[in-house]
Amino acid sequence: MSDDAQDLGITESKSHKPGEWYAEVVQKADLADYAPMGGFIVTKPRGYALWEGIQDALDGWFKETGVDNAYFPMFIPESFLEREKDIVEGFDPEVAWVTQGGHDELEERLAVRPTSESIIAPFMADWIRSHRDLPMRLNQWCSVVRWEATETKPFFRTKEFLWQEGHTAHATDGEAWEEVWTRLDQYARVLEEVLAVPVLRGRKPDHDKFPGAETTTCVEALMPDGKSVQSATSHHLGQSFAEAFDITFADEAEDEQTAFTTSWGLSWRALGAMIMTHSDDQGLVLPPTIAPTQVVIVPIWQADTKEDVLEYSEGIATDLETAGFSVELDDRDERNPGFKFNEHELNGVPLRLEIGPNEVDDEEVTLVHRPDSEQTVADRDGIVDAVDAHLDQIFEKLYDAAAANLDENVREAHSPEKILGTIGQHGGYVKTPWCGDEACETVIKDEIAAEIVMQPVDDQGGASAGEPVRPDEDATCGVCDEPADEIAYFAKSY
Amino acid sequence: MSDDAQDLGITESKSHKPGEWYAEVVQKADLADYAPMGGFIVTKPRGYALWEGIQDALDGWFKETGVDNAYFPMFIPESFLEREKDIVEGFDPEVAWVTQGGHDELEERLAVRPTSESIIAPFMADWIRSHRDLPMRLNQWCSVVRWEATETKPFFRTKEFLWQEGHTAHATDGEAWEEVWTRLDQYARVLEEVLAVPVLRGRKPDHDKFPGAETTTCVEALMPDGKSVQSATSHHLGQSFAEAFDITFADEAEDEQTAFTTSWGLSWRALGAMIMTHSDDQGLVLPPTIAPTQVVIVPIWQADTKEDVLEYSEGIATDLETAGFSVELDDRDERNPGFKFNEHELNGVPLRLEIGPNEVDDEEVTLVHRPDSEQTVADRDGIVDAVDAHLDQIFEKLYDAAAANLDENVREAHSPEKILGTIGQHGGYVKTPWCGDEACETVIKDEIAAEIVMQPVDDQGGASAGEPVRPDEDATCGVCDEPADEIAYFAKSY
Numbered sequence: 001m002s003d004d005a006q007d008l009g010i011t012e013s014k015s016h017k018p019g020e021w022y023a024e025v026v027q028k029a030d031l032a033d034y035a036p037m038g039g040f041i042v043t044k045p046r047g048y049a050l051w052e053g054i055q056d057a058l059d060g061w062f063k064e065t066g067v068d069n070a071y072f073p074m075f076i077p078e079s080f081l082e083r084e085k086d087i088v089e090g091f092d093p094e095v096a097w098v099t100q101g102g103h104d105e106l107e108e109r110l111a112v113r114p115t116s117e118s119i120i121a122p123f124m125a126d127w128i129r130s131h132r133d134l135p136m137r138l139n140q141w142c143s144v145v146r147w148e149a150t151e152t153k154p155f156f157r158t159k160e161f162l163w164q165e166g167h168t169a170h171a172t173d174g175e176a177w178e179e180v181w182t183r184l185d186q187y188a189r190v191l192e193e194v195l196a197v198p199v200l201r202g203r204k205p206d207h208d209k210f211p212g213a214e215t216t217t218c219v220e221a222l223m224p225d226g227k228s229v230q231s232a233t234s235h236h237l238g239q240s241f242a243e244a245f246d247i248t249f250a251d252e253a254e255d256e257q258t259a260f261t262t263s264w265g266l267s268w269r270a271l272g273a274m275i276m277t278h279s280d281d282q283g284l285v286l287p288p289t290i291a292p293t294q295v296v297i298v299p300i301w302q303a304d305t306k307e308d309v310l311e312y313s314e315g316i317a318t319d320l321e322t323a324g325f326s327v328e329l330d331d332r333d334e335r336n337p338g339f340k341f342n343e344h345e346l347n348g349v350p351l352r353l354e355i356g357p358n359e360v361d362d363e364e365v366t367l368v369h370r371p372d373s374e375q376t377v378a379d380r381d382g383i384v385d386a387v388d389a390h391l392d393q394i395f396e397k398l399y400d401a402a403a404a405n406l407d408e409n410v411r412e413a414h415s416p417e418k419i420l421g422t423i424g425q426h427g428g429y430v431k432t433p434w435c436g437d438e439a440c441e442t443v444i445k446d447e448i449a450a451e452i453v454m455q456p457v458d459d460q461g462g463a464s465a466g467e468p469v470r471p472d473e474d475a476t477c478g479v480c481d482e483p484a485d486e487i488a489y490f491a492k493s494y
Numbered sequence: 495m496s497d498d499a500q501d502l503g504i505t506e507s508k509s510h511k512p513g514e515w516y517a518e519v520v521q522k523a524d525l526a527d528y529a530p531m532g533g534f535i536v537t538k539p540r541g542y543a544l545w546e547g548i549q550d551a552l553d554g555w556f557k558e559t560g561v562d563n564a565y566f567p568m569f570i571p572e573s574f575l576e577r578e579k580d581i582v583e584g585f586d587p588e589v590a591w592v593t594q595g596g597h598d599e600l601e602e603r604l605a606v607r608p609t610s611e612s613i614i615a616p617f618m619a620d621w622i623r624s625h626r627d628l629p630m631r632l633n634q635w636c637s638v639v640r641w642e643a644t645e646t647k648p649f650f651r652t653k654e655f656l657w658q659e660g661h662t663a664h665a666t667d668g669e670a671w672e673e674v675w676t677r678l679d680q681y682a683r684v685l686e687e688v689l690a691v692p693v694l695r696g697r698k699p700d701h702d703k704f705p706g707a708e709t710t711t712c713v714e715a716l717m718p719d720g721k722s723v724q725s726a727t728s729h730h731l732g733q734s735f736a737e738a739f740d741i742t743f744a745d746e747a748e749d750e751q752t753a754f755t756t757s758w759g760l761s762w763r764a765l766g767a768m769i770m771t772h773s774d775d776q777g778l779v780l781p782p783t784i785a786p787t788q789v790v791i792v793p794i795w796q797a798d799t800k801e802d803v804l805e806y807s808e809g810i811a812t813d814l815e816t817a818g819f820s821v822e823l824d825d826r827d828e829r830n831p832g833f834k835f836n837e838h839e840l841n842g843v844p845l846r847l848e849i850g851p852n853e854v855d856d857e858e859v860t861l862v863h864r865p866d867s868e869q870t871v872a873d874r875d876g877i878v879d880a881v882d883a884h885l886d887q888i889f890e891k892l893y894d895a896a897a898a899n900l901d902e903n904v905r906e907a908h909s910p911e912k913i914l915g916t917i918g919q920h921g922g923y924v925k926t927p928w929c930g931d932e933a934c935e936t937v938i939k940d941e942i943a944a945e946i947v948m949q950p951v952d953d954q955g956g957a958s959a960g961e962p963v964r965p966d967e968d969a970t971c972g973v974c975d976e977p978a979d980e981i982a983y984f985a986k987s988y
């Protein structure tokens with residue numbers, strides 16, 4: 001690493017050049033680096049630790065709700081991919097193919113999995129015999145490859161990406177729907193409670209759902225630049241895969257029935273959404289819920305005060321570690337406090353404790369919040385409680401700012417001009433009744449690359465869960481003015 | 495699943511047909527299934543849970559000893575693979591190649607990683623500038639692909655397998671050696687303390703080391719059928735990769751130096767070794783240290799005793815769960831106790847608690863050890879301590895039996911006839927002085943497919959760590975009778 005301070009700091013502006021700024025934050029905060037093959041990245045330790053934070057939360061919730069981890073081959077024979085026609089149409093253009101093994105040409109091409117329905121479904125078909133084998137819930141943490149020829153954006157657009165993919169089979173349509181909602185709720189929860197990113201829950205329009213799905217539900221997060229990020233999806237696959245792969249079971253009357261399946265995935269896009277939401281022109285900002293280092297202690301000494309300041313700082317570090325916080329005491333000799341402040345700001349440590357001779361004399365500690373540099377002085381006694389409270393405040397600051405951005409940026413508009421104008425001026429979402437015709441989306445898309453990113457659904461659970469929320473009875477489409485019985489959220493998206 | 499009891503039980507014999515028996519245990523205990531493409535398996539939830547057990551232990555130890563997790567692309571451009579000549583020679587025959595992305599031929603073939611030195615080393619070269627950046631220790635949990643055309647044996651021989659691969663860079667040869675030993679010790683520890691499989695530590699003969707390595711060290715476990723399993727390896731790569739990829743650093747005097755690198759990996763073979771070591775003709779046997787279910791409670795009731803027996807059983811289950819054991823109370827109505835006993839034996843639950851009306855009346859519990867069906871009665875009071883002690887005993891039984899097998903099966907022999915005869919008769923290891931000439935190994939290998947699986951090394955740490963253990967000064971080669979200054983362990987191997 002170069003020691004040049006200018007090299008270390010962020011030079012791009014989040015508000016003026018969000019794309020360049022994002023790329024700079026990711027690289028300079030040591031989250032990821034670009035691989036030699038276009039479209040691939042290396043996830044560095046500081047970035048991977050964030051992914052592990054998501055895994056820890058989500059994997060625990062999955063296991064509490066009946067999901068078993070498993071591992072399926074990374075390759076899918078072409079003939080398997082072809083068995084569900086929507087999947088092959090949807091993914092064929094972006095599959096990476098293995099055609100040679102050692103020095104031999106393979107008889108059949110193998111797809112590097114773009115998603116694993118086509119290799120998991122045949123095993124489910126084999127393993128499920130009776131209604132007693134249902135529900136079956138499997139998950140794997142792995143990477144997938146989709147050969148898209150677009151510009152690389154770490155965690156947002158890469159040819160290989162890390163994710164988890166859940167695959168389940170159920171005896172009834174209703175149970176499959178419950179599954180879809182359980183997972184979407186867990187995704188919303190990880191975004192909101194771990195990443196401090198509020199989301200909207202909805203479904204994709206029919207023309208944009210997952211290949212083979214009956215319904216694709218999603219959580220969408222609004223970025224500060226006004227674009228929406230699809231952060232996770234949960235698909236009701238109906239019986240399409242069950243029929244294509246013969247996932248059947250004997251019901252209680254010993255009659256053969258076809259199962260209903262679901263699949264659901266969250267990728268490292270959720271990380272990208274978090275980084276983009278909270279970070280700023282000083283670098284990365286992380287909520288304390290996922291920060292690998294929650295608290296950094298920076299001692300400030302002169303030669304004659306060094307011993308006292310360090311001893312005092314070490315005592316505080318020990319107290320905080322004992323209480324379960326992850327703490328770094330930055331006692332490097334070769335760096336001055338200002339350099340350290342900048343570095344820990346760049347790296348997104350949520351809370352900084354500054355300790356100089358004054359703090360030692362007064363038995364106090366100075367606390368500085370990463371998001372807004374708010375500074376407080378707390379008593380040495382009760383520092384554990386104070387840190388706990390301040391970390392909560394920092395989380396709330398991040399969440400509240402993002403929630404305010406989301407609240408302010410859902411607007412209604414009715415007419416192509418108003419929809420275009422509203423998105424053009426403010427970004428964010430425009431909510432409008434929609435006739436259901438893809439052509440009406442095209443009108444908007446052709447002008448400003450905004451599309452229907454989401455349609456609101458009933459998220460109260462029960463029999464109507466997943467049902468679209470309907471507009472008033474006499475509503476007309478915000479684009480063509482024909483009768484409309486759906487609601488669409490238009491937005492630009494990542 | 496078929497309900498036919500004969501279908502459920504193991505029909506092959508471990509002593510007579512170890513290969514068929516192993517395959518049957520893996521499938522019937524629901525650990526893995528065969529994929530449609532030869533050479534690939536699906537790791538089912540019960541098998542994957544075992545892999546997670548290994549991950550939990552090893553990942554924690556890695557992090558305690560300075561290792562950071564990261565993630566590198568699964569593809570390696572052919573030109574990168576070619577930069578270290580031994581790697582390309584060693585792996586080229588067994589690389590799976592991606593040649594098409596979407597509908598386009600790629601300009602350069604991409605190797606599906608067979609191991610990641612060639613993609614990690616260039617990044618290390620980029621990230622390491624100064625001695626302050628060293629040591630650098632990276633690890634990833636992932637799968638790799640090696641296109642070997644041999645018969646599939648789950649967890650032992652598959653074209654894709656799960657593993658972790660650690661990659662480190664150091665300022666000195668000595669520090670690299672310390673790293674090699676640290677990891678080999680952790681591998682030995684996971685085998686011995688988690689999987690209850692005692693191992694020998696050693697190095698591979700020069701002609702069998704990892705491509706590009708200066709020294710390959712290994713842990714070897716002896717299977718009950720007399721064959722050795724290489725369960726993990728830790729490579730001192732010297733400066734070959736550092737030179738090929740320019741991993742250099744400025745030392746304290748600002749002079750440019752070339753780093754020393756290591757790599758080390760443990761794959762799911764370690765699981766295979768554990769399954770094969772402990773399991774028996776009733777099915778899987780697991781040490782309590784890794785069993786997803788440590789204790790199964792089987793209540794035995796008649797209609798009039800059901801309520802009492804169940805209530806009593808539930809109280810015990812709660813006590814054990816509270817104490818931190820993983821417990822299953824098998825209160826299924828539709829199965830009789832005998833069926834349940836067989837099923838939990840097949841699945842390798844280490845300890846079974848049988849509770850009938852007598853146990854309830856006498857305030858006792860009957861405990862049965864999975865490995866040898868040893869039966870004890872314990873008081874209901876103090877059941878938590880009793881279970882704790884019995885699980886320890888079960889672990890010791892498994893470990894001691896495997897250790898005894900290992901101890902009894904290291905024999906000395908001197909002459910090709912005696913080496914061949916000893917291995918032919920007993921299996922196991924034959925220890926003999928060796929001149930270092932591969933031709934002497936060939937003499938044995940051609941006759942009975944036994945080879946030098948290991949050479950003992952000084953494992954006391956410090957400056958001599960990794961140095962070969964030498965025979966007496968006047969020793970002669972056990973094969974050709976020429977002067978010998980090395981020791982070889984011959985064995986058949988998986």
Ligand SMILES: [Zn+2]
Pocket residue numbers: 434435436437440477478479480481482
């Ligand atoms: Zn319309």
Ligand SMILES: [Zn+2]
Pocket residue numbers: 928929930931934971972973974975976
């Ligand atoms: Zn010889």
